[in-house]
Amino acid sequence: MDTTFAGALMLLLALGSEHTLTSQERLWLASVDYTITKEERKQYAALTEEERRKFQDAFWSTRDPNPATPQNEALEEYLARLRFVEEYFQENEVPGVFTERGRMYMRFGAPAYRKNADMPAQAGGSMSGSRRAWATGEVPVEIWVYDKPPASKPGKYRVVTFVDENKTNRYGLLNDELKPLQRSRN
Secondary structure (H helix, E strand, O other): OOHHHHHHHHHHHHOOOOOOOOHHHHHHHHHOOOOOOHHHHHHHHOOOHHHHHHHHHHHHHOOOOOOOOOOOHHHHHHHHHHHHHHHHOOEOOEOHHHOHHHHHHHHHOOOOEEEEEEEEOOOOOOOOOOOOOOOOOEEEEEEEEEOOOOOOOOOEEEEEEEEOOOOOOOOEEEEEEEEEOOOOOO
8 A cells, every 4th residue: 555545544544533524525635645745734634624625725826836827737737637537547436536546647647658458367366466366367457657757767767557456447556667768779
C-alpha cells in the first residue's frame, strides 16, 4: 500500500466520531493526496464541516499559478484529472481516486503512452506472488509510460504496469520503475 495513502487512511481512522469526514470529504482528501502537505492535512482534520468547505476553496487559491487571471489553472488541471479518473478508473464499486490507476493518474496526469494487453500468468498462477495463486491463463494488464517530469527524471522514463490478476476489474500495481532512455544510433 502506498505510504501516502496509508497515512491518509490512518488519519481517517484516528479522527474519531467528533471529526468524522463525510464521504465527499474523504473523496476530496484522497484526490489531493499528492498535493496536500502534512500540515494542511492536520489542519483539515481539525476543522468543522463548514470550515472544511472554506479550506478547500482556500487550498486551491494558494496554488493558483497566475492569480491575476480569472481562472485557476491548477484547479482546472485537478478537475480535469478528477473527471477522467472517475470516468475511467472506477473499479466496480470503488471510486477512481481510491484505485491504483486513479492515484497514479491524479499524481502524474496522463502518461505519454498507455497500452492495454493480455499477459500470461506465471506458472503456478500468480504473476506477483502476492496475489491469488489461482490466477491462470491470460490476465489483463495496463502499461503506462511517462517521459517527462515529475513522473520521470532527466535521462530516464517511468514504466508503470497494472495487472488485473483475478479478472475482476480491480487493477493492482505490478511494478513501477525508472529506466534509462535509450539513445538512438545513427
